[in-house]
Amino acid sequence: MTAPKAVTAVAGTNIALVKYWGKRDAALNLPAAGSLSLTLDRLGTRTTVAFDDGDRDRFVLDGAPAGDAATARVSAFLDRVRARAALARRALVQSENSVPTAAGLASSASGFAALALAATRAAGLELPAPELSALARIGSGSAARSIFGGFVEMARGESADGSDAIARAMPEGDGWEVRLCVAITAVGPKAIGSTAAMTHTARTSPFYDAWLAGVPGDLAAARAAIAARHLPALGAVVERSALRMHAAALAADPAIIYWNAATLAAMDCVHTLRARGTAVFFTIDAGPHVKALCRAADADAVAEALRAVPGVIDCLVAAPGPGARVVEAPGR
Ligand code: DP6
Numbered sequence: 001m002t003a004p005k006a007v008t009a010v011a012g013t014n015i016a017l018v019k020y021w022g023k024r025d026a027a028l029n030l031p032a033a034g035s036l037s038l039t040l041d042r043l044g045t046r047t048t049v050a051f052d053d054g055d056r057d058r059f060v061l062d063g064a065p066a067g068d069a070a071t072a073r074v075s076a077f078l079d080r081v082r083a084r085a086a087l088a089r090r091a092l093v094q095s096e097n098s099v100p101t102a103a104g105l106a107s108s109a110s111g112f113a114a115l116a117l118a119a120t121r122a123a124g125l126e127l128p129a130p131e132l133s134a135l136a137r138i139g140s141g142s143a144a145r146s147i148f149g150g151f152v153e154m155a156r157g158e159s160a161d162g163s164d165a166i167a168r169a170m171p172e173g174d175g176w177e178v179r180l181c182v183a184i185t186a187v188g189p190k191a192i193g194s195t196a197a198m199t200h201t202a203r204t205s206p207f208y209d210a211w212l213a214g215v216p217g218d219l220a221a222a223r224a225a226i227a228a229r230h231l232p233a234l235g236a237v238v239e240r241s242a243l244r245m246h247a248a249a250l251a252a253d254p255a256i257i258y259w260n261a262a263t264l265a266a267m268d269c270v271h272t273l274r275a276r277g278t279a280v281f282f283t284i285d286a287g288p289h290v291k292a293l294c295r296a297a298d299a300d301a302v303a304e305a306l307r308a309v310p311g312v313i314d315c316l317v318a319a320p321g322p323g324a325r326v327v328e329a330p331g332r
Helices: 068-085 108-122 129-139 194-204 208-228 231-250 261-275 296-307
Strands: 007-018 023-025 035-052 058-061 090-097 151-154 167-169 178-184 280-283 290-295 314-318 325-328
Touching: 007 108, 007 208, 007 231, 007 280, 023 194, 035 108, 035 178, 035 208, 035 314, 058 068, 068 090, 068 108, 068 129, 090 108, 108 129, 108 325, 129 167, 151 208, 178 296, 194 208, 194 231, 208 231, 231 280, 231 290, 261 280, 261 290, 261 296, 290 296, 296 314
Parallel strands: 058 090
Antiparallel strands: 007 035, 007 325, 035 090, 035 151, 151 167, 178 290, 178 314, 280 290
16 A cells, blocks of 8 residues: 555635526536636635545544544535546545634635535646636536636636636736725524525526526626726625625525624625725625625725624635635645
8 A cells, every 4th residue: 555645725715796696407517607706815725635544534623533424525526536537545634624613604616616626636637727626617607706816707608518618717807906805794594505495496496597688697797897997986896796606596595694783784885985985895705705806905995884884793814815826735
């Protein structure tokens, strides 16, 4: 037996500015539309993978053995890596999120991006970034974007095998000093996971088709705003995309409601700041937290205002961050 070769990779989470909400294929996890995001320098995942002689895959999350469902999802992902590398060995996967998983902010985006990179390298594969993105997407759609840093666009793709449903970096956004202020409005995991919620929306919401029909226009507007570094133009798309995604989910039957009272109060705070002259715009994912996009120079004041909102527990300021990378690869 050769000593297990452990590889550690880190990835930042990303926040979608144009949301992904719906799939065109469940097995390959192909999105029904494109999306566009910003990878962050914090709220990420650090994952170490070592293939060894164990009789099954083990997944340790934030220092404790993960539950059966999470372990099965990781193991199914490793099956794809093993098939590609012609490898039979099981693995020990150790992941740490840079915010407690229980805060409801831990993300499958950074998790599967870090896992895709660490697992392929530990299996002896060196995949080019687009292939890594396609692989990460099978774990979680948003993870395809965290392979890359800064502004990132995810393609819907047309092919049945998913090879073109990949993300790409948008270098035209590099160096743009924006920030996302993440207002935490609750503790505990989200009420309904995004996979189940988007499937339920697609099946039961009369607004789902209208939601999808609007995405290409939002993507085009976001691309143009990023190329022009025009924050109000980008911000208009960001709020519209989030609200239309939530409108589709709210109209599902039964309804999916992610917001709480503090979510609405934080949205109102963002609008008040804007009315007073600060260029700040919110987005909301599959949970109650509010993320406010603004210029770096305004971030401290925006975060302070959000922290003062009743029900907001804390507000973290995140900057654009790099894509997934290997940080330790002993024996290499
Ligand atoms: C609201 O990527 O978590 O954050 O592909 O089923 O794992 P799966 O879904 P996931 O969905 C993300 C939903 C979102 C919007 C986004 O990140 O684009």
